[in-house]
Amino acid sequence: MNSRKVVYLFFSTLLIGATSGALVGFILDWRTYWEGLMAGEVVDFFLVIVWLFGIGAMWTLISQMGFFAYLTVHRFALGFFKTARTWNMIQVVIIAFVLQGLGYFRYVSFGTVDESILGYILIPLFLLIYGLCIAYYKSKQTNFGAFIPALFFIVVVTTLEWLPALRVNDPKWLWVYFTPLLVANTWQLLVLHRLINRK
Template identity: 55%
Template sequence: MNTRKLVYLFFSTLLIGAFSGAIIGVVLDTDTYFGGGFLNFLFGFLWMFGMSAAISLVAQMGYFAYLTLQRFALGLFKSVKLWNRIQVVLILFVLFDIIYLRYIAFATEEETLWGYVWMPVLLLAYCVAVAFQKQKETNKAAFIPALFFMFVVTTIEWVPALTVDVVNDTKWLWIYLTPLLTANTWQLLILHRLTGAGAK
């Protein structure tokens, strides 16, 4: 992949993540943005755009870190099947982790475990759909690595929002998650097009 394509990948991912985060921020908090006139909306949108752009940079670092990990793991285990099994175990562990450990850390006496289940399950369902699309556009072997990246790596990138009590609020969790999800989805589904590694 040449420099022009790398630059395109960087800026397109940055803008997609930034705009998606800014839009979801406005949608989830309309009173704040539309309650003080045009300048209030403009500066609020720009602030959210900048914060989402920073989050999308984290997503880009996570993606290239995963590509490095993938190469290293395949060289270490000498078996695609073994590495895929390890990835499946890690996916299940992370699913349990973001449900139960968040419940232990933040749940009040009135809350039940089920209140902490729906968001991780929705995230997993979305990641499965993206992984199927990646498989469809490339090959069957791409499904588990794509699912691992979308779910496990995105969750790791999401950790700052998951572990800070002040943002243990559904609105802010979505505001942090949206730029990560859109940026990671874009990176995952565009890379094989840029490199010419299509379906086989």
């Protein structure tokens, strides 16, 4: 992969991730922003959009760091373990642990007496289903050996990148932070093999 492709990957990911974050942030509170615009607060409206775009860009940069960190760890693990199967089994165990923790620990931290844990299971369930779909698509585009690493990246790495935001239990901001991470991670995962021209 040459420098031109690295630059393309960086800026395309940054643009896609930041835009997705800004869109979700606007949609989740569109009535407030729209009423401000109709009241003549045009400058404030555009400043809010730029601010949301900046937040999305920040989380996209975190996504990019996580992506290259995982590529490094993945290569190291493949060299350390004697077979790729061993590393894949370890990744499956970590995926299960992270999904369980994502639901359970959020419930323990933020759940109230009258709340069910079911509401806290929805995000891990969504992440698992989404990860399975992306991993299947990635493996169809490349080879079946990419399935477990792709699932691990979408589920585990995205969750690790999202950890600082999980301390806040505000649904709006959780999604504003989560969306650019997930979109950027998906884009990087699905475009990488095209950039290096390898099936």
